[in-house]
Amino acid sequence: METLQGMKRDHHCGELRKENVGTDVVLCGWVARRRDHGGLIFVDMRDRSGFVQVVFDEASMEGGTFHKAESLRNEFCIAVRGTVRARSEETVNSNIETGEIEVVCTELRILNKAKTPPFYIQDGIDVDEMLRLKYRYLDLRRPEMQKNIILRHRVTKIMRDYFDRNGFLEIETPMLCKSTPEGARDFLVPSRVNPGEFYALPQSPQIFKQILQVAGFEKYFQIVRCFRDEDLRADRQPEFTQLDIEMSFKSQEEILTIMEEMVKELFEKSIGAKVETPFERMDWDTAMDKYGSDKPDLRFDMPLMDISEYVKGSDFKVFNAVIENGGMVKCIKVDGYADIPRRRLDELVKFVQIYGAKGLAWIQYSEEGVKSPFKKFYSDETFAKIAEATGAKTGDLLLVVADKRLVVDTALGQLRLEMGKERNLIDPDKLRFLWVVDFPMYEWSDEEKRWKAMHHPFTAPRDEDIEFLATDPGRVKANAYDMVLNGVEIGGGSLRIYNAELQEKVFESLGLTQEEAHAKFGFMMDAFQYGTPPHGGLAFGLDRLVMIMAKRASIRDVIAFPKTQSARDVMSNAPSEVDDKQLRELSIRTAVKKKEAKQEENA
Incomplete structure (x- = not known):
């Protein structure tokens, strides 16, 4: 050579x-x-x-x-x-x-020289993703992949410039932390010098960035790696990057405005997209009621509508039973789709069942009149009133779900997105930003039979709801906010608790005793005794944000060396076994190895 x-x-x-x-x-x-x-x-x-x-x-x-x-x-x-x-x-x-x-x-x-590559080094190749990941160094040579990584660099550069210009400091927080498993599972790291003890890789820098506010740094940001040992999807990885931000002495509205200006600058400078500010604000209750989602896609208009009052009190037992038990009957209107094939209706029944609905009903306002599986139970006048209330006209279709409120909203929300795609109602070049605010403080876990923090336990409840922390947690709203873009949550945060007594009340409402709370978060509680300022912040998922900007379907296309959906790096074959010497140094014995050895002995 x-x-x-x-x-x-x-x-x-x-x-x-x-x-x-x-x-x-x-x-x-x-x-x-x-x-x-x-x-x-x-x-x-x-x-x-x-x-x-x-x-x-x-x-x-x-x-x-x-x-x-x-x-x-x-x-x-x-x-x-x-x-x-x-x-x-x-x-x-x-x-x-x-x-x-x-x-x-x-x-x-x-x-x-080079061997013949296992696939063409060009854009638009139709190759199994596992092969692309195995030969990632070749996949990354393809122009479209290089553009994605260059865009990622440009995005982080613009972020850093914006925050530096606005008085923020980028401060690194630890990668080896104390395990506080209140959210997703931690990745644990054994300590050789402290046998039997473990660090955890950070799920986020949350506690440290709050302590930096106690320390008086006031405006902090960091582009940081985070780790969560959880099941994966197209937009989730075991290690991911987030833009982390925290600031003191700012109201919620001031924080939202600073973030809007950052996003506006980011989109205009990186991909030449014009972004209008201020973004629309929508409270969580409205988002769920109107769109069946806390991250609604506003690029098309197809709201959920309550028709319970028009269908109650009839001989149709399905609707009556739901309403009498505190449920509701809601629908979406699909313009010009009254001629939907019966086969497609049957498919949509199965679709809503994925999201917990027991079934799907419909009303077709066709040229021949009203067609519906429950037509015989209601008068023509009732269907006319429903049409007037929903704005349905001849040629339109109403898709109806009856169940508990959460089931109805979730199933219809997903059906709304399905219809938006099917009817080509979504403009892929449109950018619709939204702040969803006033989230519930808690959500009930049927699995654990207890209230869990919807965001995290450091989120501040609204002042007027503090009195309900112990008596009615489901009623408490949080000073929490998510930034949503085209139906995807790209960032989320809240005003934080900065008073030790209130923090203890929140831990107690989550079922943590004083001893448990101090064992996990004692150093933070101690810090709160020394003049902690009011503070708040948020974090943006960098991988997801760049994925949207690059118009890709998976975050793996904007990460240089991603993991598969089974959390493996097929290029380097990680994770892998380690030798016995390494395990002995770490004072670790694995149950898997014991099991394998026992099987060999019995063979």
Whole structure:
């Protein structure tokens, strides 16, 4: 293999333009494509900046150099010295930014050869994702993947500039922390020097950033890695990155305004998207009642509507039983879909059952009249009143769910999104930002038979609801807020508790004794004894945010080295077993190894 000695790169492939014609250049990169036309060889050369066509002309080159060019194959790493010239009018390639010029090679060095890649290094490939992840170093060469990672860099740079300009300090918090398993499962790290004891990797810097407010730093931010040992989805990873923010002496409205301005600047500078501020505010109750979601997609209008008063008191036992037991009957209106095929209606019945609904009813306002599985139980006048209340006209479809409120809202909320996609009502280029505010402080866990914090136990309840912490937790609203974009929560936070006595009351309402609370959070409670200022903040999921900006379906496409849905890195084969010596040093014996050894003994 050859080296770069005496040959200094002075340009990048994708930067060359017509104004560079006549310039001698040295380029480094990879062979993206090679075309041999006898005495002429054309190579599309690629680096991070883009592509340029390099011409090898046997008539004007030394024979050895041209012979070397004949050996080039895709993904060879090369260096080229040559002269930029204009392409003839008929050979201009308008598909690439360098399409008006080409580089005529005078010297070629093959820096490294390459095996035939397991997939094409180009955009839009139809390849199993596991293969892409196994050969991630090749997948990341593809232009669309490089654009994603470059966008990610640009996003974090704009964030840092914004916060620096507004008086925030980026302060690092520990990666090895105390385990406080109140949320998702912790990743545990054994301590060799403290046998039998464990650190936890942080699920977030929450406690430390609050303590930084006690310390008087007032405006903190950090772009930080966090870890959660939980089941994965397309938008979730065991290790992820978040933009973490906290500030003192700010009202909720001031915090929301600062964040809106950051997001506005971020979208305009990184992807050229115009963002209007201030964002709409919607309380949690309204979001759930109207859209069946605490992160509603407002790019299309299809609200949930309560029709309980029109269907109660009839001979239709399904609706009556639900309403008498405190439930409700709600619907969504799908314009112009009264001719929905029966087969599709049957599919939608199964769809809502996924979200806990027992079934789905419907009303079709067709040219032939009203069609509905419960038509015989109600008068024409009733269907006319429902049409008036919902705005339904001839040709429209109402999809109806009857059940407990949470089941109805959840099932219809998901059905609303399904219909939005099916009816092409969602503009993929539209940006609809929203603040959802006034979340419930608690949510009931049927599994654990206790109240759990909807966000986390450090969220401040509204002043007027503090009296209900012990007697009626379900009534308490929190000073919590989520930023939502196109139906995706991109950031969330709250005003925090900064009084030790109130914090103890909240821990007590969650079923923690004083001893348990101090064992887990004693250092934080102690800090609150020393003049803690009012403070609040939030965190943005950086991976999810960049995924939306890049218009990708999975956060794995915007992370350089992601894990699979089984939390594995198939490129490096992590996690993996460690040898017995390492385990002994950490004073660890694994049950899995014992089980395997026992099976071997019994074999």
